[in-house]
Amino acid sequence: MAVNSEYKCRVAKPSDFDEFWGGVLFEVGKIDLVPDCAEDDLRSTAEISVYQVYYNSLNNVRVSGWYAIPRHNDGDLPSILLVPGYQSDPSIPKDWASKGYACLSINPRGKVRSRLQFDPGYPGLLTYGIIDKNTYSYRGFYVDAWRAIDFLLSRPEIDNQSIGVTGSSQGGGLTITTSAMRSEVRAAAAGAPYLCGYMDAIELTDTYPYHEINDYLRANPESREDVENTLAYFDGISFADKIKCPIIINIGLQDNVCPPETGYALFSSIGSKQKKLFEYDGHGHEAGRYIHTSIVDDFFAEHLKGDC
Amino acid sequence: MNTIRPSDFGSFWYELGKDLADIPASPEIEGIPMRSTDFADLYGVRITSIGPYRLYGFLSIPKSDGPVPAIYYTPKNASVLEIIPQGTSNAIRGRYVTFSLACRGMRNSDKPYAAMYPGQLTDGIHDPESYVYRGIVADTMRGLDFLMSRPEVDRNAVVAWGNDNALLAAALHDSVTHVVTTPAYLLNTIEMAERTSTYPLEEFNDYIRRFPEQRDQVENILNYYNLKWHAQSITATTLVMADHESGLYSPQSLSSLVEGIAGEATVHESERSSFRDGLFAEKWITENLIGEDADPIVPAHWQE
Numbered sequence: 001m002a003v004n005s006e007y008k009c010r011v012a013k014p015s016d017f018d019e020f021w022g023g024v025l026f027e028v029g030k031i032d033l034v035p036d037c038a039e040d041d042l043r044s045t046a047e048i049s050v051y052q053v054y055y056n057s058l059n060n061v062r063v064s065g066w067y068a069i070p071r072h073n074d075g076d077l078p079s080i081l082l083v084p085g086y087q088s089d090p091s092i093p094k095d096w097a098s099k100g101y102a103c104l105s106i107n108p109r110g111k112v113r114s115r116l117q118f119d120p121g122y123p124g125l126l127t128y129g130i131i132d133k134n135t136y137s138y139r140g141f142y143v144d145a146w147r148a149i150d151f152l153l154s155r156p157e158i159d160n161q162s163i164g165v166t167g168s169s170q171g172g173g174l175t176i177t178t179s180a181m182r183s184e185v186r187a188a189a190a191g192a193p194y195l196c197g198y199m200d201a202i203e204l205t206d207t208y209p210y211h212e213i214n215d216y217l218r219a220n221p222e223s224r225e226d227v228e229n230t231l232a233y234f235d236g237i238s239f240a241d242k243i244k245c246p247i248i249i250n251i252g253l254q255d256n257v258c259p260p261e262t263g264y265a266l267f268s269s270i271g272s273k274q275k276k277l278f279e280y281d282g283h284g285h286e287a288g289r290y291i292h293t294s295i296v297d298d299f300f301a302e303h304l305k306g307d308c
Numbered sequence: 309m310n311t312i313r314p315s316d317f318g319s320f321w322y323e324l325g326k327d328l329a330d331i332p333a334s335p336e337i338e339g340i341p342m343r344s345t346d347f348a349d350l351y352g353v354r355i356t357s358i359g360p361y362r363l364y365g366f367l368s369i370p371k372s373d374g375p376v377p378a379i380y381y382t383p384k385n386a387s388v389l390e391i392i393p394q395g396t397s398n399a400i401r402g403r404y405v406t407f408s409l410a411c412r413g414m415r416n417s418d419k420p421y422a423a424m425y426p427g428q429l430t431d432g433i434h435d436p437e438s439y440v441y442r443g444i445v446a447d448t449m450r451g452l453d454f455l456m457s458r459p460e461v462d463r464n465a466v467v468a469w470g471n472d473n474a475l476l477a478a479a480l481h482d483s484v485t486h487v488v489t490t491p492a493y494l495l496n497t498i499e500m501a502e503r504t505s506t507y508p509l510e511e512f513n514d515y516i517r518r519f520p521e522q523r524d525q526v527e528n529i530l531n532y533y534n535l536k537w538h539a540q541s542i543t544a545t546t547l548v549m550a551d552h553e554s555g556l557y558s559p560q561s562l563s564s565l566v567e568g569i570a571g572e573a574t575v576h577e578s579e580r581s582s583f584r585d586g587l588f589a590e591k592w593i594t595e596n597l598i599g600e601d602a603d604p605i606v607p608a609h610w611q612e
Contacts, residue, residue: 001611042518043426087388089425091507098505112387112425122388122415123343206398207607208391219342254583256395256607284583284610285395290552 003253007261009197013238020233028058028143035154037067047071048097055151058143064113065106068097069157077102078304079158081148083167083174086209087122102158104151108144126209127216131226133233145174149182162186162304170194173236180242187303188247189296192255192287196236197262199228204259240269246303248276250292252283313537320532327358328446333454347371347402357450358443364416365409366391368401369460377465377597379404380455382448382473383411385508387425397607405460409451411444426511434522436529448473452481465597472535479538486596487546488589491557495535495565498527504556539568546573547592552580583610
């Protein structure tokens with residue numbers, strides 16, 4: 001199937017987009033972070049210290065994460081925020097620590113170890129509260145990722161001027177929204193970005209997780225307009241013009257989960273002047289990972305470590 | 309590395325089967341209208357495994373006249389239970405009965421036991437009776453007991469699809485006619501773990517690093533689950549999805565397993581593309597379960 005690289009998604013950024021998210025940020029700004037960081041002896045090694053992490057986010061939801069750092073460091077580490085996929089369990093990022101980064105891998109609300117206060121389930125997360133932008137699941141979920149930057153900034157061993165964010169699939173979508181909303185992010189790498197062009201994606205593919213929205217609309221056809229209105233506030237394309245840091249995006253042209261058309265539409269909307277798209281023909285949702293991993297490594301080394 | 313099958317291997321698994329047979333499955337089935345379509349109905353299923361422990365699964369039944377081939381998505385080493393795997397065309401639910409089961413610890417089957425990831429693979433591993441995987445294997449078999457009780461299932465076309473548990477299902481339950489498997493942690497576990505620092509195998513490295521005095525005991529317990537000892541019991545037609553030649557589970561690494569499988573076994577070496585690998589598996593399953601002239605049901609972006 002040929003992919004239209006000029007594809008434009010139908011989403012229109014709401015006129016009160018900044019006002020809406022400004023209100024959310026004001027709300028979360030009143031909540032103390034209360035970071036907790038305890039070394040996990042079971043997961044640590046001679047070279048890498050692994051910590052179990054918790055911090056407060058919107059609605060006082062306690063968010064968990066894994067934080068890994070090189071055991072021997074000079075207290076000026078570049079850092080990476082690693083954001084997770086939709087269904088996958090967040091990984092312990094020893095691999096990033098072994099490359100010389102402090103890396104925080106988070107479990108936003110509803111995921112393992114962050115489920116006590118909010119747990120819409122799978123399937124379910126994608127449509128929970130979707131009738132209203134103020135109740136939609138991703139209102140808090142996005143903030144959980146943004147707040148992770150505050151956790152990194154609270155750490156004495158990191159260089160506050162060298163923070164990157166990366167992830168694939170939902171992690172790609174969270175990379176977009178986080179780099180848009182947190183100016184401290186100096187470089188971003190988004191793979192196969194999800195949560196971009198929702199209303200197009202549900203027609204371009206019949207696979208889960210996007211298909212959750214089709215299930216919802218089939219059961220609640222009268223809510224289509226409300227759903228579309230809500231999603232406009234959460235669409236990565238609506239955030240994209242705010243991204244000013246260097247960013248790379250990779251997509252698979254045979255992606256069966258996040259349609260590549262939405263990746264093209266996202267890329268064209270990104271505000272950064274330093275942006276680059278990597279298209280992998282013959283690849284699906286893994287979006288050329290085996291080739292692209294080293295590109296991401298080089299990208300972060302250049303922008304966070306100053307390697308040329 | 310253990311090169312000899314445990315002397316009580318047969319009795320170990322016989323006892324598990326006996327324990328399971330003593331527990332009634334007691335299925336409860338409830339429709340899920342929101343995820344039913346004009347071509348398939350979805351149900352939530354609760355069944356009992358050893359413990360006793362109550363499990364949850366998603367059963368999808370085509371609206372066509374049965375019986376039809378069935379796909380059993382075996383329990384995973386991951387928290388989330390999917391209806392069908394992410395990225396699979398929802399339209400396959402019109403062709404196959406599908407059943408996905410959450411073993412104990414996974415979401416939907418996490419009361420009272422909620423597994424951690426990582427954590428599930430080494431929970432209770434210091435003792436063969438307390439090791440959680442014994443229950444997980446029982447859960448996997450119980451899922452097949454339930455699936456085979458459904459009149460909509462064509463008993464000549466039942467595929468177990470998943471990671472290591474798909475092979476265990478085929479070895480320990482005689483209803484499986486086909487297997488699609490991507491081995492990830494139960495073949496020569498400790499030996500393979502020593503060659504990587506990547507999860508899920510890193511979970512075993514973590515455990516042995518923390519409790520080095522238990523190494524031999526852990527290896528002995530894992531030997532009951534070693535896929536190479538189960539291979540000779542697998543008579544199903546099997547597709548083994550191997551890593552690329554540079555990967556940990558390359559065709560070469562898997563050769564001792566593949567050569568031991570009693571049924572016809574095909575190995576697909578990864579082309580490092582989820583599209584190409586996924587399309588191969590869909591074509592294989594279509595050819596084997598539906599017929600050589602049938603087209604695979606694939607997502608739009610996989611269609612030529």
